[in-house]
Amino acid sequence: MFNKLNLRAKILLTVVSCITIIALLFIAISYSIFSKTLKKGLLQKGITITNNLALRTTDMVLIEGNLTLGDMVFETLKNNDDIKYIFILNSNDNIIVHTFKDGFPEELLAATKIDTDEKNNIQLIETEDGEYIRDIAIPIYGGDLGIVHAGFSDELMHREIQKNLILTIEISIAVIIFGIIISYFLTGMFVKPLSEFLWATRRISKGKFDRRINITTNDEIGELADTFNKMIKDLKEYRDQKEEYSKTLEKKVEEKTMELRKKDALLIQTDKLASIGLLASGVAHELNNPLGSIFMNVNLVMETMDKDSAIYEDLQKIDEDTQRCKRIVDDLLCFSRQQELKLAYYNINEIINRTINFIRHEADNRMIDIETDLGPDIDDIYVDRNHLQQVLVNIMMNGIQAMDKAGKLTIITKNNDSENIIIVRDTGCGIPSKNMYKIYDPFFTTREEGTGLGLSICYGIMKRLNGSIEIESNFEKDHKGSSNRERGTVAILRLPVKGPVPDKRGEDEVYED
Amino acid sequence: MPRRRWVVLTLLILPLLWIVCQFNSEDKKSIKKVDFSKRIETKIIGGKDDASxxxxxxxxxxxxxxxxxxxxxxxxxxxxxxxxxxxxxxxxxxxxxxxxxxxxxxxxxxxxxxxxxxxxxxxxxxxxxxxVYGKSEYQSYIIVQKDSDIETFEDLEGKTFAFSDPLSNSGKLFPTYKIYMLSETPESFFKEYMYTYSHDNTINAVARGIVDGAAVDSLIWEYENETNPSVTSNTRIIEKSPFFAIxxxxxxxxxxxxxxxxxxxxxxxxxxxxxxxxxxxxxxxxxxxxxxxxxxxxxxxxxxxxxxx
The missing domain is CATH 3.40.190.10 (Periplasmic binding protein-like II)
Structure with a gap:
């Protein structure tokens, strides 16, 4: 049963039991000692009173002054509450004087008969009412003259003992109550923190890490609470991490899949471009000579002809289309031809400013602002300037052409430890997401006069320069209503920072187109 | 509760019970029962009750x-x-x-x-x-305090005086006769007088200066002087009577x-x-x-x- 109690009840019960036992012992010992002492004291007092009376009455007994004797005896009786009776016997055991009102108790004399050799005799008497009386007998003048008997009631003694017992019990109860209060608070010091720990542990086992143990005492319990709180915090962090990790894992897998797919697509693209490049180069070479022949012959014919004739107009048409074909063939050749790179260190910002000069006219015509944010601390890069310029013109022209009127073209350069980045952003219509995978495909174009080879060529050049090109676009119709995303296309060109110092700096020549 | 705890508890409680029992069992053995309601008349002691x-x-x-x-x-x-x-x-x-x-x-x-x-x-x-002391006669001594300036019986006039007993010869009759011879009575001669009812009290009264003078049995004074001189040394005899039969x-x-x-x-x-x-x-x-x-x-x-x- 005891083991089923909680800690506080156990401690309280133990303490209270201990105090109670000690208190009971205390009561018993104090009762015993007090009783004995009081009894001894009262007995001594009784002996003294009786002795005194025996001494005082000696003369009166001798001169048979019985009236005076009576006075003395009654006076003594009057002055001592606990004296029940006094009587004096002469040497013949005849009663000289007694204090009983209606005759002398018949049995008393026999019960209190004493041996006069004794200095004093004490006989305990029980009355018919159950009262205890101590009869103290003192011989007068060594017993030759008689004996004085005085009966002392035990009642006073018992009253005193009882009073003392009650007081002792009261004190003990007070001590027990005090003990209970003290142990209640003392156990509180242990049990309260313990229950808080228990509560916290239960919450943790249910997976709730939201609460902390609020104990700020400066002792071992406080220290334990701090450690416990730290443990809860660590557990919570660990769990959160785990959850977060499992949540993001899926997303990461998805992202990686996308990336792989992209790379796959790029590989296919590269492969495709390579095949197309090979094919185009063959076709272009084969078409280049007949086209040259056509162009030359048409012009020769046209020189001989009157410009107002109907055929001239047709011939002119042939000439234009031939030129157009020639341009396509040239582009194809450019696309397929692995021209040797003329690498040197150039300042990117400089190349960009030059490129802007090329396209400025076209932009002004279309009322398009050009904004630049060129990083000031960009190191020189090791590139083929003409190739990079070609890529930039292509990208910027694409941007300008994507904006109908009053757009803004922004060019930003920046760098980090491993690469230089050029960002070209327009505020044009953007590229529909369904077209995003086709933008590098040769001959893919949305414009009537475009050859569809621009981005394919750019892609090829950037690859050869060990760089990359990324196109991100927000097509206006894809994101209707979403105002926080800016419309337009962003081209991001990345070029690696090359290590070795170049042997020569690129010539500051004029760009030719 | 484990068994050991019970044992400890019992060991604690046992002396307690022992003490209580010890106290309660005390002095029950020699109690005598007395019925105080049964009374008898006691005869007044006096009269010649026996052959003595x-x-x-x-x-x-x-x-x-x-x-x-x-x-x-x-x-x-x-x-x-x-x-x-x-x-x-x-x-x-x-x-x-x-x-x-x-x-x-x-x-x-x-x-x-x-x-x-x-x-x-x-x-x-x-x-x-x-x-006593070789004869059946004794005297009456008139005594005063040792340092008193009273030299003769006549000097005691107007002083305080102690007789021993109204029927005493040495302690009353002789000094009264002295006063009678001076045609006075004790009432007229002394300022005040008293009875001590015992000769040793008389000696004490003079020694302590309670009275100026007193008459005392010579045998008693001599006896006291022999056994307890510290008191008698404080008194001085100013007059001794003729010898009287003892x-x-x-x-x-x-x-x-x-x-x-x-x-x-x-x-x-x-x-x-x-x-x-x-x-x-x-x-x-x-x-x-x-x-x-x-x-x-x-x-x-x-x-x-x-x-x-």
Whole structure:
């Protein structure tokens, strides 16, 4: 049963039991000692009173002054509450004087008969009412003259003992109550923190890490609470991490899949471009000579002809289309031809400013602002300037052409430890997401006069320069209503920072187109 | 609860019970039951209840001392007589005279003065008288405090004075006779006087200066001077009376003559017996001697001069 109690009840019960036992012992010992002492004291007092009376009455007994004797005896009786009776016997055991009102108790004399050799005799008497009386007998003048008997009631003694017992019990109860209060608070010091720990542990086992143990005492319990709180915090962090990790894992897998797919697509693209490049180069070479022949012959014919004739107009048409074909063939050749790179260190910002000069006219015509944010601390890069310029013109022209009127073209350069980045952003219509995978495909174009080879060529050049090109676009119709995303296309060109110092700096020549 | 805990508890509680039992069992063994409701009438002690003779003595010293001094003598006499003799003590000579007169006392050691005061109304015979310091006579001493400037009895006029007993010869009759001779009465002569009812009280009263002067039995003063000189040394005798016949042992006339003779013989032969001698020595009495009525004539004369004139 005891083991089923909680800690506080156990401690309280133990303490209270201990105090109670000690208190009971205390009561018993104090009762015993007090009783004995009081009894001894009262007995001594009784002996003294009786002795005194025996001494005082000696003369009166001798001169048979019985009236005076009576006075003395009654006076003594009057002055001592606990004296029940006094009587004096002469040497013949005849009663000289007694204090009983209606005759002398018949049995008393026999019960209190004493041996006069004794200095004093004490006989305990029980009355018919159950009262205890101590009869103290003192011989007068060594017993030759008689004996004085005085009966002392035990009642006073018992009253005193009882009073003392009650007081002792009261004190003990007070001590027990005090003990209970003290142990209640003392156990509180242990049990309260313990229950808080228990509560916290239960919450943790249910997976709730939201609460902390609020104990700020400066002792071992406080220290334990701090450690416990730290443990809860660590557990919570660990769990959160785990959850977060499992949540993001899926997303990461998805992202990686996308990336792989992209790379796959790029590989296919590269492969495709390579095949197309090979094919185009063959076709272009084969078409280049007949086209040259056509162009030359048409012009020769046209020189001989009157410009107002109907055929001239047709011939002119042939000439234009031939030129157009020639341009396509040239582009194809450019696309397929692995021209040797003329690498040197150039300042990117400089190349960009030059490129802007090329396209400025076209932009002004279309009322398009050009904004630049060129990083000031960009190191020189090791590139083929003409190739990079070609890529930039292509990208910027694409941007300008994507904006109908009053757009803004922004060019930003920046760098980090491993690469230089050029960002070209327009505020044009953007590229529909369904077209995003086709933008590098040769001959893919949305414009009537475009050859569809621009981005394919750019892609090829950037690859050869060990760089990359990324196109991100927000097509206006894809994101209707979403105002926080800016419309337009962003081209991001990345070029690696090359290590070795170049042997020569690129010539500051004029760009030719 | 584990078993060990019970054991500990029991070990704690056992002494407790033991103590309580110890206390409660105490002094139950010798209790006697007395029914106080059964009462009997007790007879008043007094009267001649048995065959014993009664020897009356005035407690001229304290009753205890008197008892101490005379108990042996009474036992001795009783033994010789074959009848127990009981001691009766009274604090003054008048009471002793009454005891003789009423017949309550069979023998009495009385003052010479009391004998003269009582002889006319009480019929008594003298059995014997003690011989002390070689004679059966004594004196009255007039004493004052040691440093007092009182030199003669006449100087005591207007002073305070202590008599020992109204019936005393040495303590009352002689100083009264002195005053009578000066044609005064104690009331007129002294500023104030008192009775002490015992000669040792008288000596004390003077020694402490309670009174200016007093008359005291010479035997008592000498006895005190011998045994307790610190008190008597504080007193000074300014006058000694002529010798008077010593206090006699008397018996009422009606006591049977056989007993009377027996008692007289016992007394007169006491000093011949080693036990009797020892007892007499304790009482400072040499022996008991016969004495005649006429030996008291000088006292009788003083009494008659004062009271019969």
């Amino acid at each position: 003779l009664r020897f009356a003595i005035a407690a001229v010293v304290s009753p205890k001392k008197t008892f101490f001094l005379y108990q042996d003598m009474l036992n001795y006499m009783g033994e010789k007589l074959g009848r127990p003799i009981k001691l009766l003590q009274r604090t003054n000579y008048g009471e002793i005279n009454l005891l003789i007169k009423s017949g309550y006392a069979d023998i009495a050691f009385i003052c010479s003065g009391a004998y003269i005061f009582g002889e006319n109304e009480i019929e008594m015979d003298i059995l014997a008288a003690p011989k 206090n006699p042992i008397v018996t009422p006339k009606r006591l049977d003559s056989g007993t009377k003779t027996q008692l007289r013989n016992i007394l007169l032969n006491m000093h011949k017996d080693p036990t009797g001698q020892r007892i007499l020595k304790k009482l400072k009495i040499d022996s008991f001697v016969p004495i005649k009525k006429e030996a008291y004539d000088s006292i009788r004369m003083m009494y008659r001069s004062i009271y019969k004139d």
